Amino acid sequence: MMPLDLGAKASCHIGGNVSTSAGGLRLLRYGSLHGSILGLEAVLANGEIVNCMSAMRKDNTGYDLKQLFIGAEGTLGIVTQVAVLCPRRPQAVHVAFLACRSFGEVLKVLHQAKGMLGEILSAFEVMDQAAMNVVTKNLHLKNPLGDSNYYLIVETSGSNAEHDGAKLDKFLQDLMDKGMVHNGTVAQDINQRKEIWALRERVAEGMLHEGFNYKYDVSLPTQNFYDLVADMQKHLGQDLPCVGYGHVGDGNLHLNIASPQYDKRVLDRIEPYIYEWVANHGGSISAEHGLGLKKRNYIHYSKTPSAVKLMKQMKQLMDPKGILNPYKVLPD
Amino acid sequence: MGADRAVHVEVPEKDYASLQPIHVSKILAKLAQQEEASLVLVGKQAIDDDCNQTAQMTAAYLDWPQGTFASKIEKTNGDLHVTREIDGGLETIKLKLPAVLSSDLRLNEPRYATLPNIMKAKKKKLDKKTPQDFGVEIKPHMEILKCEEPPTRQAGIVVESAADLVAKLRELGTIP
Numbered sequence: 001m002m003p004l005d006l007g008a009k010a011s012c013h014i015g016g017n018v019s020t021s022a023g024g025l026r027l028l029r030y031g032s033l034h035g036s037i038l039g040l041e042a043v044l045a046n047g048e049i050v051n052c053m054s055a056m057r058k059d060n061t062g063y064d065l066k067q068l069f070i071g072a073e074g075t076l077g078i079v080t081q082v083a084v085l086c087p088r089r090p091q092a093v094h095v096a097f098l099a100c101r102s103f104g105e106v107l108k109v110l111h112q113a114k115g116m117l118g119e120i121l122s123a124f125e126v127m128d129q130a131a132m133n134v135v136t137k138n139l140h141l142k143n144p145l146g147d148s149n150y151y152l153i154v155e156t157s158g159s160n161a162e163h164d165g166a167k168l169d170k171f172l173q174d175l176m177d178k179g180m181v182h183n184g185t186v187a188q189d190i191n192q193r194k195e196i197w198a199l200r201e202r203v204a205e206g207m208l209h210e211g212f213n214y215k216y217d218v219s220l221p222t223q224n225f226y227d228l229v230a231d232m233q234k235h236l237g238q239d240l241p242c243v244g245y246g247h248v249g250d251g252n253l254h255l256n257i258a259s260p261q262y263d264k265r266v267l268d269r270i271e272p273y274i275y276e277w278v279a280n281h282g283g284s285i286s287a288e289h290g291l292g293l294k295k296r297n298y299i300h301y302s303k304t305p306s307a308v309k310l311m312k313q314m315k316q317l318m319d320p321k322g323i324l325n326p327y328k329v330l331p332d
Numbered sequence: 333m334g335a336d337r338a339v340h341v342e343v344p345e346k347d348y349a350s351l352q353p354i355h356v357s358k359i360l361a362k363l364a365q366q367e368e369a370s371l372v373l374v375g376k377q378a379i380d381d382d383c384n385q386t387a388q389m390t391a392a393y394l395d396w397p398q399g400t401f402a403s404k405i406e407k408t409n410g411d412l413h414v415t416r417e418i419d420g421g422l423e424t425i426k427l428k429l430p431a432v433l434s435s436d437l438r439l440n441e442p443r444y445a446t447l448p449n450i451m452k453a454k455k456k457k458l459d460k461k462t463p464q465d466f467g468v469e470i471k472p473h474m475e476i477l478k479c480e481e482p483p484t485r486q487a488g489i490v491v492e493s494a495a496d497l498v499a500k501l502r503e504l505g506t507i508p
Contacts, residue, residue: 098447144444173451184447192444 001089003030007204015079021071023288025201028249029122029157033070036085040066042077045319055083068314073290074325076318090122090157092164095193096172098184099148103226106150108180110222110248113154116171120164122157124249126150128229131203131245138209141199144192145183150226152181152248153200203245203256210241210258214270219284222251228277229255236269252287275301290329297331334449339363339459343470347463350472353381355463357389362466364394369430376401376434387434397427403438 004017006024016022018040021033030036039054052066069077100106106126113121129149135141145151158164168186175181187193207213220228229244232255236242246254255274259266275285279301286295286302299308311330315322341359343351364372372394377384391398399405399414403422406413412427417436445453463470491497501507 097444145446169451169454172447176447176451181447185444186447186450188442188445192442 001086003036003085003087004033007201014082014084018070018079018082019072019074020290021288023247023250023252025123025125025247027247027288028124030087034067037066037070037082038085039083040069040079041081042069042079044077045321045324049080050077053081053083057085071290073292073329075315075329076324078324088159091159092157092161093122093193094156094164094168095187095196096152096154096168096184097144097187097196097199098152098154098175098181099145100150100152100181101148103150105180106152106226106248107223108178109152109154109175112171112174112180113249116174117154117156117167120156120158120167121154121249123153123155125153125200125246126225126248127200127203127245128226128243130241130243131206132199134206134210134243135199135202138206139202141202142195143199144185144196148183151199153196200245203243203254207243207256207258211260212258212262214257214259214267216253216255216270216274217246217287217289218253218255218274218278219251219287220253220278220281221283222248224281224283225251225253228253228274228281231277232257232270232274235273236266240266247287251283272298272301278302292328296327296329299329299331335453335456337457337459339461341461341463341466343463347470349476350470352473353383353385353389354473355468355470357386357393358468359463359466360386360390361393362468364390364430371430372396372432374432374434376436384434387432391432394430394432396430396432398432398434399425399427400434401436402433403436405433405439 002014003026004022004024005026006012006017006022008022012022018033018037023032038056038059039052041049041051041053043049050065069079098109100109110124113124127150129147129151132143132151136143143151156164156168172184172186175184187196204215207215218228225248226244229242233242236257240257240259243256243258244253246252257266257270275298278285284302285298291299303311308331315330341363360372360374363369372387372390374387374390376387378386387398387400399412399416401417402414403417404413404415410429412429412431412433414425414427414433416423416425417438489500491500498507
């Protein structure tokens with residue numbers, strides 16, 4: 001199977017996934033495309049074809065050019081062929097849905113999961129009560145657990161259902177004994193697995209019903225993961241609800257704010273506050289969504305001037321006439 | 333969904349291919365008698381063999397009344413009122429207990445088991461038995477002659493223009 005799974009799965013193209021170095025729900029287990037793309041072919045701005053196709057796991061012959069194209073958002077070349085390292089489809093998948101009262105508990109559960117489930121852990125996602133309200137209210141999905149503050153999806157994928165089940169049982173018993181979760185359930189069949197995943201995967205869709213969305217995708221040190229949401233809420237005040245959810249397993253927060261219509265005054269209150277906050281904590285202002293048009297001028301919050309200078313030199317070398325996706329990725 | 337005790341009748345892998353509703357219903361009937369059950373509840377139709385026979389046969393072996401394709405069950409004064417999903421709509425029948433019922437999709441919405449209950453269930457008693465314990469021999473009554481997948485879909489033909497499409501359709505005899 002493909003090594004990635006993301007919200008746009010029904011409509012995205014593989015070339016696009018590569019050019020944007022798409023992340024998604026299972027990066028925690030299968031790694032990023034920088035690791036799973038073994039080879040690619042790209043067409044340069046001058047029409048020249050650079051063939052770096054290979055199906056070898058290891059190839060240390062010269063500079064690893066394919067890494068340039070992965071995540072470059074089409075600004076250095078267009079990806080036309082890829083060789084993808086595909087993991088085996090798991091024989092056994094388990095999904096647990098847990099409720100925690102505090103984010104401190106969420107972090108403890110993550111720590112336990114890494115220790116007790118480690119090699120079989122395939123996803124670890126969080127959503128706050130605001131996110132849960134969005135999907136239950138706007139999409140009429142059902143919350144299998146009562147109200148809480150944070151919900152976790154812990155998924156395991158492995159080669160042996162019995163072994164994985166035993167590991168999961170021990171893990172869940174531990175969580176209950178130590179009071180790290182106050183409620184939870186385990187999906188009994190594929191339908192319940194799909195229903196639980198829908199709660200998390202459809203948050204973005206549910207948010208569309210709230211009005212105009214200001215969407216942010218940032219990387220933060222795990223211990224500060226939710227601090228940004230709390231601080232942003234304080235900063236904006238109660239009439240602009242903040243919704244926090246995402247790949248807490250790899251430190252990638254999705255923070256969404258909605259206002260009835262687009263309002264520049266709201267945007268100005270959010271930016272650059274959010275970028276400064278992220279930079280002060282050593283995070284990334286765009287974990288997986290890239291810079292594109294809207295974030296290119298904020299690149300300096302996450303990349304040093306020396307790095308940006310070299311990027312501009314590469315762009316000049318590979319696309320001197322600036323015809324490949326102009327006005328994107330690199331700042332003015 | 334909620335049980336205190338379980339019995340697992342193990343059928344060896346090699347016998348599974350010959351296992352049919354007639355064997356299952358003999359076992360269930362014996363179990364029901366041993367356990368002195370007053371209600372046997374099964375699914376109406378399994379997705380592997382699509383037989384829709386187990387409930388009916390079990391009731392026959394026990395000589396109990398049956399309420400199949402139940403979408404609603406109500407207990408009133410020792411009788412059961414069972415609403416059945418049938419071709420024409422809904423049929424409600426009255427049964428005396430003990431009885432055999434088979435469930436329709438609409439009977440209920442499966443609940444999520446909560447963590448404490450899941451953990452408790454792991455520690456509950458599970459008795460292991462074999463078909464022989466019930467005097468049942470898994471002897472095939474049928475011989476499977478053939479089992480094949482539907483024919484693979486043939487690739488279509490891409491044509492360049494509407495005129496080509498019409499010509500091709502004429503060629504295939506689909507249009508005059």
